[in-house]
Amino acid sequence: MHGNPMPDSYVYVTEEGVTRHYADGSVEALAWEDVVEVRVAAEAAEDVLYILLDRDGEGCVVPRSATDATFLARLRYLPDFDLERLTIAANSAHDGVVVVWRSPDPPSALPDLEYD
Structure with missing residues (x-):
């Protein structure tokens, strides 16, 4: 019996975050609260x-x-995320990477600690 070939990766999206599982067993995961930038890139023509x-x-x-x-x-x-900008970038993606969103909150600085 011939079934569909196993995909080279699959993605889970939850309220907590997004996770991508690769066929080799490796995993990438990111919590939504930790996302500070979204980019769009073309992967060949596929x-x-x-x-x-x-x-x-x-x-x-x-x-x-x-x-x-x-x-x-x-x-x-995501704060101030522009879905139209994402769509335009994805539909016109060629070579290269386009940043479509950055967190409006600057990275939090480490507090100044005073020592006695």
């Missing part, structure tokens, strides 16, 4: 990638082919 990053530059790469309405709806909860 797909568009949404790249979610945290303050340390770590993140989760989500192929557009693996997204659904839940993913897009959740992006809209």
Whole structure:
């Protein structure tokens, strides 16, 4: 019996965050509260990638082919996120990476600690 081939990755989107599982067993995950930047990049001619990053530059790469309405709806909860800008960037993605959203909150500075 021939079934569908196993996908090379799959994506879970929850209220807490987004997780991508790869066929080799590796996992990328990012909590929504940690997302500070969203980028769009073209992956050859086959797909568009949404790249979610945290303050340390770590993140989760989500192929557009693996997204659904839940993913897009959740992006809209990011402060001042412009879904139209994302759509335009994804539809016109060529070579390179486009930043479509950055957190309006600057990174929190470490508090000045005073020692006696």
